[in-house]
Amino acid sequence: MSRGFVKEDDQEEIPMVPPRADLPEGISNYVTRIGLNELLEEKERLIAEREQLDYNNEKERRIAFNHINAKLQLLNSRINSAIIVDFGKQPQNVVRFGAMVTLKIGDETKLNRYQIVGVDEADVSKGKISFISPIARLLIDKKVGDKAILKLANADRVFEIMEISY
CATH class of the missing domain: 3.10.50.30 (Transcription elongation factor, GreA/GreB, C-terminal domain)
Known part of the structure; x- marks a missing residue:
């Protein structure tokens, strides 16, 4: 469908999520046990925040939901690449x-x-x-x-x- 037939109000706003702390390409994501626990706690907080979204305006709720999901995606990438140092x-x-x-x-x-x-x-x-x-x-x-x-x-x-x- 041509963009000419799409209403402006139907457009989803792309969430702007600040990047996590810089980890250059090719550098291993070393973490302490405490550091990994902090990442996992952050994930739990974001999931709880997402589950408690209660906006009267459906568009605002979707935008907030998408923003939290974008943050979770970056966080999950860090958690999955974490290497705990003994x-x-x-x-x-x-x-x-x-x-x-x-x-x-x-x-x-x-x-x-x-x-x-x-x-x-x-x-x-x-x-x-x-x-x-x-x-x-x-x-x-x-x-x-x-x-x-x-x-x-x-x-x-x-x-x-x-x-x-x-």
């Missing part, structure tokens, strides 16, 4: 995925503690950095006492590894 199989004296790393940054006296996690669970405010972040990539394979240097435009930032735990 911390017990990581070398305990080397920084790898899942490590809690205590760092001395430059001349600061205060120590900072970060865990290297999957892209969906990364949250710097909670001390969790993505394994694909520049800092995490610098720290991988380092040991206590090693220094990692991040080259910045105006200066270098030195990260000294003080402690590693899993």
Whole structure:
């Protein structure tokens, strides 16, 4: 049927869903057990939200339903590609995925503690950095006492590894 015979009101609005945290093509979707549990909880919340849709306007309900389904599609893709990393199989004296790393940054006296996690669970405010972040990539394979240097435009930032735990 020609588009000339379709009423404007019958057109479904395509939901705009923001993409999930960036995971470059070809990079494995490593997650912690906690990270996978968070993804599964998010899925349950979205399913519950979809089941509780109650709009008087059928068009609004369909748009909201389609939006939630689009979010679920992206989320299911992440869940299905997730690879849980067993911390017990990581070398305990080397920084790898899942490590809690205590760092001395430059001349600061205060120590900072970060865990290297999957892209969906990364949250710097909670001390969790993505394994694909520049800092995490610098720290991988380092040991206590090693220094990692991040080259910045105006200066270098030195990260000294003080402690590693899993």
